[in-house]
Amino acid sequence: MSTHPIRIGVISALREEQAGLIDIMQDPITMTRGMRDYVSGRLWGIECVCVLSRIGKVAAAATTATLIEKFGVSHVIFTGVAGAADSRLHVGDIVVARQLVQHDMNAEPLFPRYEVPLTGLSHFYSDQILSKQLLNAAQEFIRIDFHSTITDHDKQQFRLVQPRIHEGLIASGDEFIAGGEQLKKITDKLQDVLAVEMEGAAVAQVCFEFGIPFAIVRTISDSANEDSPVDFVQFLEKVAAFYAYCIVKRFIAIHRDEQILI
Numbered sequence: 001m002s003t004h005p006i007r008i009g010v011i012s013a014l015r016e017e018q019a020g021l022i023d024i025m026q027d028p029i030t031m032t033r034g035m036r037d038y039v040s041g042r043l044w045g046i047e048c049v050c051v052l053s054r055i056g057k058v059a060a061a062a063t064t065a066t067l068i069e070k071f072g073v074s075h076v077i078f079t080g081v082a083g084a085a086d087s088r089l090h091v092g093d094i095v096v097a098r099q100l101v102q103h104d105m106n107a108e109p110l111f112p113r114y115e116v117p118l119t120g121l122s123h124f125y126s127d128q129i130l131s132k133q134l135l136n137a138a139q140e141f142i143r144i145d146f147h148s149t150i151t152d153h154d155k156q157q158f159r160l161v162q163p164r165i166h167e168g169l170i171a172s173g174d175e176f177i178a179g180g181e182q183l184k185k186i187t188d189k190l191q192d193v194l195a196v197e198m199e200g201a202a203v204a205q206v207c208f209e210f211g212i213p214f215a216i217v218r219t220i221s222d223s224a225n226e227d228s229p230v231d232f233v234q235f236l237e238k239v240a241a242f243y244a245y246c247i248v249k250r251f252i253a254i255h256r257d258e259q260i261l262i
């Protein structure tokens with residue numbers, strides 16, 4: 001049995017992306033730091049700290065650094081929604097990040113485009129073991145929970161038939177992408193991007209700098225086009241919460257079982 005103390009930091013930008021987790025936490029203790037509530041306790045037997053970062057890279061970076069430095073988390077996972085950047089992805093699909101890039105990072109001509117100055121890196125890799133566990137959790141969610149947790153009405157409204165799971169590049173920036181031209185500016189240069197959001201690459205950079213393993217899972221809420229603002233809000237309220245709760249629950253069970261085997 002492993003003797004390493006495990007404490008998982010669970011970050012989301014918004015309440016709906018983490019709904020229900022704090023309610024079922026065992027022995028929760030809330031501490032407020034830098035305008036955020038960090039709730040420590042046990043989720044399904046594993047020590048966790050749940051926090052809402054709010055939106056954007058600075059918010060996510062500050063929250064991640066506090067989780068690591070003040071709350072001593074050993075692992076970080078991020079759960080939330082994203083816009084589809086690839087036409088093969090549809091609303092309701094799930095993306096687990098293999099790598100993350102800041103699409104708005106540009107310190108040219110001092111550093112190559114997208115490179116985070118003085119790290120020598122533009123793409124930050126997520127932890128393979130945690131990502132595999134999130135992928136397995138997402139697969140179990142689609143196979144077992146999806147049909148019973150999402151109502152037929154919501155399935156119809158969002159045209160959720162058989163959601164698929166993808167693994168690949170996620171691009172983050174301080175910009176909500178709500179138009180084809182806006183998206184094209186990103187995908188013209190970063191052709192492999194599957195999804196766009198506003199926090200993941202900041203979490204990735206901070207975890208890299210502190211040497212903390214991390215993984216990121218995103219549910220596609222919109223197609224990063226003109227309909228995005230409406231789709232995003234409705235999806236958040238009606239669907240995203242169920243995805244997040246079930247995937248985190250299944251991830252923790254998988255993580256706990258694999259930990260016992262180490």
Ligand code: ADE
Nearest residue numbers: 081082083176177197224
């Ligand atoms: N998160 C969810 N949808 C998004 C979009 N279209 N742009 C940026 N972040 C998002």
